[in-house]
Amino acid sequence: MSIFPTRPQNRLLPDVGESPLQRTTTPFDWARRRRVDRDVRRMEAAGARAIDQLQHLGPAWHVVAWPHVKPLAEQFTPFDQPGAADRTGFLAIGPGGVFAVTVVDHGRSRVMIAGDVVQIDGRRPPYVADAVRDAKRAGKAISAAVGLQVPVTPALTFVGAGVITFYGLPKGCLVAPHQNLDRLLVAGGNRISAATAQKLSRVAERPTTWQPDGQPSTYDYGWYAQGRTAADKRPSPR
Numbered sequence: 001m002s003i004f005p006t007r008p009q010n011r012l013l014p015d016v017g018e019s020p021l022q023r024t025t026t027p028f029d030w031a032r033r034r035r036v037d038r039d040v041r042r043m044e045a046a047g048a049r050a051i052d053q054l055q056h057l058g059p060a061w062h063v064v065a066w067p068h069v070k071p072l073a074e075q076f077t078p079f080d081q082p083g084a085a086d087r088t089g090f091l092a093i094g095p096g097g098v099f100a101v102t103v104v105d106h107g108r109s110r111v112m113i114a115g116d117v118v119q120i121d122g123r124r125p126p127y128v129a130d131a132v133r134d135a136k137r138a139g140k141a142i143s144a145a146v147g148l149q150v151p152v153t154p155a156l157t158f159v160g161a162g163v164i165t166f167y168g169l170p171k172g173c174l175v176a177p178h179q180n181l182d183r184l185l186v187a188g189g190n191r192i193s194a195a196t197a198q199k200l201s202r203v204a205e206r207p208t209t210w211q212p213d214g215q216p217s218t219y220d221y222g223w224y225a226q227g228r229t230a231a232d233k234r235p236s237p238r
Helices: 020-024 027-057 127-146 178-186 194-205
Strands: 062-064 087-094 097-107 111-114 117-120 152-160 164-168 174-177
Touching: 027 087, 027 097, 027 152, 027 178, 062 194, 087 127, 087 178, 087 194, 097 127, 097 178, 117 127, 127 152, 127 194, 152 178, 174 178
Parallel strands: 097 152, 111 164, 152 174
Antiparallel strands: 062 087, 087 097, 111 117
């Protein structure tokens, strides 16, 4: 017995109350929607595991969603094509700076990283390039909203049980398993104050910050002296 609803043959008119979507739904569409829903839940769980790891950093750190990124359900490729979207992300803002964190769920698959190349199950998805691009987009949006240059560091973290092997780290992008994400973000020391991190998180939470046609902020935050950037900690002399 089929699990899909059957319909009478030679029916000229639809049933009362039947929507156009219901009239065009096929078993193929149903299966694809089930797979997308399952993968969305899987990626949401992976993102939550990465965020939970940041709880160790304390209240000075803030996590902000990516309002300018398409919802997970819209990132997936058609059902008959492999390589559906398997990454999500968020902003982590704290004394260590502003980080654009890309989360990849590799499950039990082995991950091999050699510089900017990431290989999983024989595929080489452009995770590093995507993480760098997203960080630039975030930095551009936040800088425009603040009116000062805000550096955003890309960070790539992997969630899963498979072995991760490093043959060389990428340039310009931090990489670590999600278990080490908290230590990765604080490894560079404190770059901004806790108060500045909180203000930047509030800026990132405003929907207007991510509007494509957003204008530079007219607010005088008074965080920095003229000519300074959002990294309000002066580098220590070497």
